[in-house]
Amino acid sequence: xxxxxxxxxxxxxxxxxxxxxxxxxxxxxxxxxxxxxxxxxxxxxxxxxxxxxxxxxxxxxxxxxxxxxxxxxxxxxxxxxxxxxxxxxxxxxxxxxxxxxxxxxxxxxxxxxxxxxxxxxxxxxxxxxxxxxxxxxxxxxxxxxxxxxxxxxxxxxxxxxxxxxxxxxxxxxxxxxxxxxxxxxxxxxxxxxxxxxxxxxxxxxxxxxxxxxxxxxxxxxxxxxxxxxxxxxxxxxxxxxxxxxxxxxxxxxxxxxxxxxxxxxxxxxxxxxxxxxxxxxxxxxxxxxxxxxxxxxxxxxxxxxxxxxxxxxxxxxxxxxxxxxxxxxxxxxxxxxxxxxxxxxxxxxxxxxxxxxxxxxxxxxxxxxxxxxxxxxxxxxxxxxxxxxxxxxxxxxxxxxxxxxxxxxxxxxxxxxxxxxxxxxxxxxxxxxxxxxxxxxxxxxxxxxxxxxxxxxxxxxxxxxxxxxxxxxxxxxxxxxxxxxxxxxxxxxxxxxxxxxxxxxxxxxxxxxxxxxxxxxxxxxxxxxxxxxxxxxxxxxxxxxxxxxxxxxxxxxxxxxxxxxxxxxxxxxxxxxxxxxxxxxxxxxxxxxxxxxxxxxxxxxxxxxxxxxxxxxxxxxxxxxxxxxxxxxxxxxxxxxxxxxxxxxxxxxxxxxxxxxxxxxxxxxxxxxxxxxxxxxxxxxxxxxxxxxxxxxxxxxxxxxxxxxxxxxxxxxxxxxxxxxxxxxxxxxxxxxxxxxxxxxxxxxxxxxxxxxxxxxxxxxxxxxxxxxxxxxxxxxxxxxxxxxxxxxxxxxxxxxxxxxxxxxxxxxxxxxxxxxxxxxxxxxx
Numbered sequence: 001x002x003x004x005x006x007x008x009x010x011x012x013x014x015x016x017x018x019x020x021x022x023x024x025x026x027x028x029x030x031x032x033x034x035x036x037x038x039x040x041x042x043x044x045x046x047x048x049x050x051x052x053x054x055x056x057x058x059x060x061x062x063x064x065x066x067x068x069x070x071x072x073x074x075x076x077x078x079x080x081x082x083x084x085x086x087x088x089x090x091x092x093x094x095x096x097x098x099x100x101x102x103x104x105x106x107x108x109x110x111x112x113x114x115x116x117x118x119x120x121x122x123x124x125x126x127x128x129x130x131x132x133x134x135x136x137x138x139x140x141x142x143x144x145x146x147x148x149x150x151x152x153x154x155x156x157x158x159x160x161x162x163x164x165x166x167x168x169x170x171x172x173x174x175x176x177x178x179x180x181x182x183x184x185x186x187x188x189x190x191x192x193x194x195x196x197x198x199x200x201x202x203x204x205x206x207x208x209x210x211x212x213x214x215x216x217x218x219x220x221x222x223x224x225x226x227x228x229x230x231x232x233x234x235x236x237x238x239x240x241x242x243x244x245x246x247x248x249x250x251x252x253x254x255x256x257x258x259x260x261x262x263x264x265x266x267x268x269x270x271x272x273x274x275x276x277x278x279x280x281x282x283x284x285x286x287x288x289x290x291x292x293x294x295x296x297x298x299x300x301x302x303x304x305x306x307x308x309x310x311x312x313x314x315x316x317x318x319x320x321x322x323x324x325x326x327x328x329x330x331x332x333x334x335x336x337x338x339x340x341x342x343x344x345x346x347x348x349x350x351x352x353x354x355x356x357x358x359x360x361x362x363x364x365x366x367x368x369x370x371x372x373x374x375x376x377x378x379x380x381x382x383x384x385x386x387x388x389x390x391x392x393x394x395x396x397x398x399x400x401x402x403x404x405x406x407x408x409x410x411x412x413x414x415x416x417x418x419x420x421x422x423x424x425x426x427x428x429x430x431x432x433x434x435x436x437x438x439x440x441x442x443x444x445x446x447x448x449x450x451x452x453x454x455x456x457x458x459x460x461x462x463x464x465x466x467x468x469x470x471x472x473x474x475x476x477x478x479x480x481x482x483x484x485x486x487x488x489x490x491x492x493x494x495x496x497x498x499x500x501x502x503x504x505x506x507x508x509x510x511x512x513x514x515x516x517x518x519x520x521x522x523x524x525x526x527x528x529x530x531x532x533x534x535x536x537x538x539x540x541x542x543x544x545x546x547x548x549x550x551x552x553x554x555x556x557x558x559x560x561x562x563x564x565x566x567x568x569x570x571x572x573x574x575x576x577x578x579x580x581x582x583x584x585x586x587x588x589x590x591x592x593x594x595x596x597x598x599x600x601x602x603x604x605x606x607x608x609x610x611x612x613x614x615x616x617x618x619x620x621x622x623x624x625x626x627x628x629x630x631x632x633x634x635x636x637x638x639x640x641x642x643x644x645x646x647x648x649x650x651x652x653x654x655x656x657x658x659x660x661x662x663x664x665x666x667x668x669x670x671x672x673x674x675x676x677x678x679x680x681x682x683x684x685x686x687x688x689x690x691x692x693x694x695x696x697x698x699x700x701x702x703x704x705x706x707x708x709x710x711x712x713x714x715x716x717x718x719x720x721x722x723x724x725x726x727x728x729x730x731x732x733x734x735x736x737x738x739x740x741x742x743x744x745x746x747x748x749x750x751x752x753x754x755x756x757x758x759x760x761x762x763x764x765x766x767x768x769x770x771x772x773x774x775x776x777x778x779x780x781x782x783x784x785x786x787x788x789x790x791x792x793x794x795x796x797x798x799x800x801x802x803x804x805x806x807x808x809x810x811x812x813x814x815x816x817x818x819x820x821x822x823x824x825x826x827x828x829x830x
Contacts (some may be wrong), residue, residue: 006103021071021184021478028180029068040176041067047172063223065169070425070449070475077477079726080142080150080427083333085441088138088429090319091155091310092439093326095134099126099306108647109325110318113342113390118314118362122272124279125306129295133433135310136302136687137200137267139163142425142447143336143398151334151399154316155425157307158272162426162448164227167193167234169474170446186476187445193200195430195442197235199302200265200623212254213265214238216245216275218285224300226603228269233604236776242270242277244507247289251298255506255754257605257817263293265300272305280305306725313338313393314362317346336398342390350394354378357394359385371397398424423451424518425475449473509666510818511601518595518668519647524646524678524703525554525808529579531699533633533640545698550703553685557678558586563594576636592617595647610650662752668745669813676740676772677806679704683728683737687720688796691789694718700727704735721781729776737802738776744809745769751817765816768809775801 007168032040044065072080097104098121104110115121128134141158170189172694174181200213214237219226232239238254246253246260253260268275274284293299315322316338323331339346339357350357359368359381385392396493426448431441451471528550535547555578582589599606599614606614653672658664672716686692686700697718706726714722731738748766775798784795 002551018623021073021476024183025069025180025564028183033382037295043176044172047175048168063165065172066451066471066473067475069173070423070447070473072475072477074478074480075696077479080333081443082425083139083150083431084443086323086327086329086332087140087155087319088135088431088441089439090323090327091138091157091315092133092135094315094322095307095309096129097326098135098309099128101136104318104322104325105689107325109321110315110824111340111342111390114314114340114362115309117388117391118309118312119365120147120272120308120312120314120362122280122306122307124276124291126306128291128304128306130165130295132297132300133431133439134304135307136431137196137308138429138431140427142427143423145334145336145398149334151336151398153336153395154313154425155310155461157270157303157310158305159311160267160303160428161224161227161269164231164234165472166323166428166444166446166448166474168227168230169448173474184476185477185478185480189444191237192428192430192444192446194407195432196302197237199430200235200237200267200431201298202265202300211261212261213242213267214240214254214263215267215269216240216242216286218304226600229600229603238505239604240286240505241284241507244505246291247287247293250292250296252287252289252293257504257506257509263299265302268301268303268305277306285732290351312365313360313566316395332697337396339386339394340390341394346394347389351382356396358393358397360393362391362393366435367396369375418666419692423449423473425449444478445477447475451476454743465552469517502725504662506818508602508605511598512605512663512667512812513670513813513818515595515598515602516667516672517674518591518598519650520589520671520674521557521678522588522595522647523592523644524675524682525557527703528554528557528578528682529588530644531703533637535695535699537633539696540692543695546693546699549685549689549692549696550580550699551576552684553590554679555586555686558591592643595717605654605663606660610653610657613646613653614650617643617650640715643711663746665750666817669744670745672740672743673810675735676737676744678808679727679735679737680802683724684796684799686791687724687791688799691791694722695724706733706735709733717819720791721785724784724795725781729779730780731776737775741769741772741776745773748809750782763816764812765809768805768812772802772809773807775805 025752029037044067048063048065093661094104098110098115103114105112135157137157137160139160139162141153141156142150143153145151156167167189180484215232215235215237217225219241229239237774238244240254240263244255245263246255248260252263252266270284270286273281275286276288277284279291280286280733289300290301294301294304316335317340319335320331323329339350341347341350350359356372357370358369360366368380372379373381381686383497427443428447429441431439433439449472451473451563495525532550532554533546535543535550538544539804553658574634578584579587580589596614598617603611654664654667684696686696692700697720698707700723704727710723710726713726726733727736729738730736733739745766746762748769751761751763779798784792786792
């Protein structure tokens with residue numbers, strides 16, 4: 001929500017149009033009250049939180065987006081753009097040479113020690129890309145030197161961190177400060193992302209085969225992971241892990257429910273050494289065969305392994321002569337003063353000005369901020385340096401703390417009144433080799449602005465710092481001409497209509513399946529806890545024992561190994577504190593965390609509304625420690641009500657927004673399987689250990705939301721066989737086991753076939769579902785009880801058989817669709 005300060009008369013409109021952009025920004029800022037500015041700032045943070053990229057699970061937000069953007073004038077931007085375009089071409093040519101003919105080494109333009117002592121120079125990457133561009137994507141950190149001119153601090157190619165943040169920041173501003181956006185004309189970002197999308201979708205092949213592109217990420221659910229998920233969702237490409245990929249027939253394949261699909265292009269967010277466990281690091285989390293797939297031009301990697309040589313900063317002292325040698329041009333965008341300690345003059349300069357430099361070891365990648373070291377530490381480091389000076393590079397620390405925070409390019413009278421902070425821009429560019437026009441570089445008309453009050457520029461340029469707390473700014477490049485504002489645009493030719501929902505990676509289906517299971521597990525546990533709290537309010541010993549029965553079920557539901565019968569446990573022994581203790585792996589908090597883990601692993605498959613509900617559910621995690629410390633019945637009831645409502649809303653929103661494809665099917669399978677499994681366990685806890693009292697039977701009907709249905713059928717008569725018929729056998733009751741088994745049968749019939757020529761023969765999953773339905777069909781509930789309404793052993797045996805079949809069905813789905821255990825199978829599309 002944004003406040004409008006749009007002028008209401010023609011004279012005021014003309015006045016606003018005559019204002020310079022920085023004046024317009026200042027005028028808008030002055031129009032807002034402090035309360036309004038705080039409200040807008042909070043709304044920006046809310047936008048980041050909804051996207052799930054601002055913080056790691058269980059932690060507070062790590063990134064703050066400032067309401068004051070950076071403005072860059074069009075002339076200043078043209079200067080930056082030309083410098084970055086040349087720099088991108090130069091670095092691409094340097095990589096081609098260093099991993100190819102090595103003329104730069106032969107002509108002593110770059111000392112060989114700088115390359116061969118560098119841990120980021122990878123011999124397996126020699127001649128990796130052939131004649132294709134070595135550096136399709138580049139991120140460059142820009143600041144100002146002591147003279148106030150733009151200069152490049154360093155480059156980032158192996159992990160172009162921040163690309164998703166730039167997009168997210170602009171979308172957050174568009175949704176929050178609409179009138180400010182309308183008043184200041186600026187270049188839009190969609191054109192750059194459209195080019196990136198086209199580059200990834202094109203790959204190396206120009207045929208009509210289905211293109212599969214992906215973002216290769218790590219397994220951790222940190223802020224970087226959510227940035228990758230946000231970017232993958234926006235570009236409409238797959239977010240993949242190394243385990244999702246398989247090298248076969250000379251290329252990489254993506255494991256999907258519809259079989260192995262060739263991977264055409266990849267944006268890599270793994271360190272170089274982790275990308276290929278065969279040729280690089282065997283302990284890496286990437287995929288064996290990635291390098292070979294690139295060599296054979298079966299995979300376009302927009303930041304192939306080996307480009308981390310640029311990130312080390314080792315080439316910075318030599319860029320100017322390299323530019324003269326390779327491009328026959330002077331370097332347009334200067335580089336921060338950098339020294340190679342293998343040169344005696346550079347070493348002497350470093351020794352005389354140690355307070356101004358950051359030192360980096362090429363063999364280990366370790367960095368030292370020399371001004372922060374004491375005399376003894378600096379002396380010890382210097383002795384270490386002298387043992388092998390050729391293995392060290394020094395970069396001058398930029399005096400960025402003298403820059404105003406609201407405009408990196410323009411100086412204005414308002415700047416003197418603004419606080420001074422350290423600031424760095426990260427700009428992104430794409431390089432394409434066009435057959436008609438040759439090499440073209442496209443620079444994104446915007447950037448990621450990062451500021452810090454402590455004056456540490458290194459933390460702002462190091463990609464590892466993106467998981468640290470920092471303050472971000474949206475960067476606006478001023479322009480009068482219109483630009484595209486969305487990836488979606490009118491089609492210029494006829495489009496083939498399709499209802500294909502895209503490929504579903506097996507790992508994603510696995511997460512969706514377990515998301516359904518944990519969501520339903522949480523639902524039943526919370527419902528049982530609410531019922532138990534009501535029973536605990538009674539002073540009757542029998543009712544207290546009934547509550548202990550339900551609490552025992554809650555402990556067992558998430559895998560507790562306690563097999564003691566609830567009749568032997570008192571309510572004091574099975575305490576609420578253990579259920580709400582965050583350290584308990586079988587408690588409510590553990591279920592909720594597992595649910596969130598699986599949801600965050602498939603962030604790109606959820607709508608914004610669904611993620612908003614998940615965010616609200618995640619907020620509830622922080623309430624568990626307080627509830628565990630001082631459990632109060634009223635507070636517990638309200639919290640449980642909120643959790644049940646929120647996690648039930650997840651299914652409601654997904655059923656409204658997700659297409660009826662395998663994506664939703666696997667989540668439904670998990671939900672129905674878990675509800676059937678836990679309901680059997682609940683019925684076993686209630687009926688098979690001791691005869692249940694009326695209070696427990698009524699609580700059972702309430703927690704299953706079937707009390708009204710039961711009353712319509714039987715009025716006020718609590719009859720055990722009737723309850724079993726309703727909750728176990730009745731396939732028209734949404735919470736009965738019979739209903740879940742019938743749903744499982746319908747869903748397994750629509751699973752993708754695993755073998756060619758299967759025809760109408762049911763798969764193992766469908767056969768297990770049919771066996772579940774047959775086991776319940778035509779069963780007389782009267783035969784499960786004696787004349788005193790006490791459960792016979794047959795009921796316990798039946799519930800045990802049902803649970804065994806349900807677990808077999810779960811294992812079968814996992815083996816068939818998630819593990820790719822039978823690799824010799826011929827897969828079919830669905």
